[in-house]
Amino acid sequence: MTGARTLPAPDELSRPFWTAGELGVLRIQRCGECRRFQHPPLVRCRACGSDDLTWEEVSGRATVYSFTVNHQQWHPDVTGPYTVAIVELDEQPGLLLTSELVDVEPDDVRIGMAVAVEFLQVDDVWLPLFHHAPAPSP
Amino acid sequence: MRAPRGVRERNTVIAGVGKSQTGRRLQRAPIELVLEACLAAVSDAGLALGDIDGLVHVPGGPGIAELQDVLSFDLAWHGSIAGGPAQLSAVMQASMAVSSGLCRHVLVYHHVATRGAGPPGPPRAAGGDQWLLPFRAATPMHWNALRGARFLHEANVSREQLGAIVLNARRNAAANPAAVYTEPLTMEDYLAARVISTPITLLDCDVPVDGCTAFVVSHADYAPDAPQPAVQLHAFGAALSTRLRWTEWDDVTDVMDEVAAQLWSRSVVGPDDVDVAALYDGFSFHTAMWIQALGFCERGEVGAFLEGGERIARTGSLPLHTDGGQLSGGRLHGFGHLAEACWQLRGDLGERQVEGAEVAVVTNGASPIAGAMVLTRRR
Numbered sequence: 473m474t475g476a477r478t479l480p481a482p483d484e485l486s487r488p489f490w491t492a493g494e495l496g497v498l499r500i501q502r503c504g505e506c507r508r509f510q511h512p513p514l515v516r517c518r519a520c521g522s523d524d525l526t527w528e529e530v531s532g533r534a535t536v537y538s539f540t541v542n543h544q545q546w547h548p549d550v551t552g553p554y555t556v557a558i559v560e561l562d563e564q565p566g567l568l569l570t571s572e573l574v575d576v577e578p579d580d581v582r583i584g585m586a587v588a589v590e591f592l593q594v595d596d597v598w599l600p601l602f603h604h605a606p607a608p609s610p
Numbered sequence: 611m612r613a614p615r616g617v618r619e620r621n622t623v624i625a626g627v628g629k630s631q632t633g634r635r636l637q638r639a640p641i642e643l644v645l646e647a648c649l650a651a652v653s654d655a656g657l658a659l660g661d662i663d664g665l666v667h668v669p670g671g672p673g674i675a676e677l678q679d680v681l682s683f684d685l686a687w688h689g690s691i692a693g694g695p696a697q698l699s700a701v702m703q704a705s706m707a708v709s710s711g712l713c714r715h716v717l718v719y720h721h722v723a724t725r726g727a728g729p730p731g732p733p734r735a736a737g738g739d740q741w742l743l744p745f746r747a748a749t750p751m752h753w754n755a756l757r758g759a760r761f762l763h764e765a766n767v768s769r770e771q772l773g774a775i776v777l778n779a780r781r782n783a784a785a786n787p788a789a790v791y792t793e794p795l796t797m798e799d800y801l802a803a804r805v806i807s808t809p810i811t812l813l814d815c816d817v818p819v820d821g822c823t824a825f826v827v828s829h830a831d832y833a834p835d836a837p838q839p840a841v842q843l844h845a846f847g848a849a850l851s852t853r854l855r856w857t858e859w860d861d862v863t864d865v866m867d868e869v870a871a872q873l874w875s876r877s878v879v880g881p882d883d884v885d886v887a888a889l890y891d892g893f894s895f896h897t898a899m900w901i902q903a904l905g906f907c908e909r910g911e912v913g914a915f916l917e918g919g920e921r922i923a924r925t926g927s928l929p930l931h932t933d934g935g936q937l938s939g940g941r942l943h944g945f946g947h948l949a950e951a952c953w954q955l956r957g958d959l960g961e962r963q964v965e966g967a968e969v970a971v972v973t974n975g976a977s978p979i980a981g982a983m984v985l986t987r988r989r
Binding site: 476477478479480481482483486490511512537538539540541542543544546547550554556557558566568570571572578583597599601 | 732733734735736737738739740741742743744745746747748749752755756757759760763804805806807808809810857858859860
């Protein structure tokens with residue numbers, strides 16, 4: 473699971489994202505003025521230019537927007553296929569987050585599939601990964 | 611997108627084209643290949659080294675310093691262009707240097723190399739890499755795969771339709787002695803190719819090679835004196851108003867769409883006038899994205915456009931990758947595509963010549979790093 477993974481170097485802007493998992497939640501940067509979420513975090517809101525930005529907890533629910541199943545052993549520690557995915561967070565259309573899918577057969581992954589976050593802690597960072605999680609019935 | 615303000619690229623031409631030996635792991639010093647291409651381009655343009663007053667390249671191989679050490683140019687301007695709307699932006703910069711009056715003959719070159727596995731990366735991913743590498747989206751191949759997968763899903767392109775691009779390139783490569791892979795390829799071969807990272811198989815990837823391509827970009831008033839028919843730089847597409855990010859976008863073909871719109875807005879020709887196309891094929895689906903972005907088909911119709919491969923054959927309505935492209939010819943980062951377009955417009959390509967080619971379109975890169983050019987035969 474951790475094979476060939478390069479950990480992030482959290483910086484002033486990104487640290488809240490990489491450490492939110494310690495509390496078991498996914499946090500995304502949000503504009504205090506126009507209320508738009510944005511990812512990756514920036515120093516200004518992309519939509520309205522405000523610098524009133526905060527970190528807000530989101531549901532961690534998302535759908536698969538695109539994915540690639542890697543079969544290439546590009547590093548000795550890559551020991552089997554794995555799935556990189558762009559997921560679209562439920563909170564806002566077009567709010568995309570690149571991550572990795574876990575506990576799902578690569579052949580079963582589909583665009584539009586419902587997923588939910590979980591965290592992989594390595595040292596001082598918590599990587600948000602996603603597993604298949606059928607949406608709760610209404 | 612900004613409205614055109616005067617199309618100064620039309621004051622410039624490509625007067626010389628040079629290409630070094632190109633191939634897998636040539637075991638030749640990069641500077642040798644650079645010299646081979648550059649000297650060929652200068653000679654092709656009918657010039658002496660002393661006539662070259664501008665020098666620009668794409669970083670990666672031997673730089674200005676190495677070349678200046680051996681050729682001792684007398685330069686009015688030089689540059690090393692990283693970033694921008696893909697590698698051919700060095701050619702755009704050359705044209706700008708000429709049309710501004712700073713230079714008269716600019717030599718542009720780009721050296722590429724077959725690379726093995728690189729050195730181990732840094733222990734931690736910083737900056738933009740931190741949003742990709744921790745999830746083992748480790749290389750540009752993975753980032754392109756994510757873009758390609760979404761495009762193929764939205765446009766509903768089948769493997770066979772995508773394969774038409776790969777088979778066409780291989781078929782055309784057979785008529786190009788400089789191409790890397792020329793043995794025939796069948797659809798069965800394509801569908802059975804080893805998967806690298808879906809939707810990319812080995813045959814969807816361009817072929818890394820060692821080589822160098824060079825051009826002399828001159829003022830158009832030199833054209834009558836050039837020994838070869840000078841190729842007219844007709845219009846550039848280099849726009850960016852959307853995000854320049856690999857895995858976050860509002861529309862999967864964002865930058866390519868706006869580059870294409872800008873390109874046609876600066877052109878007096880349109881998609882229907884194109885006689886030959888060299889559309890970027892770092893991965894096969896890049897070409898499909900460009901076909902749609904440039905308006906050769908309606909949005910969402912590119913699969914049907916590619917079906918059977920007849921339209922993109924040398925004898926089709928949109929002759930594509932007449933030299934085998936990067937998929938079979940070798941990855942020269944768009945510089946090979948530009949060379950082929952120039953040769954097609956000169957009209958002396960023998961077996962692979964598209965009869966009467968007068969208008970060519972060349973594209974470079976793919977969203978989010980994308981540029982394009984229209985070139986025409988001068989009358």
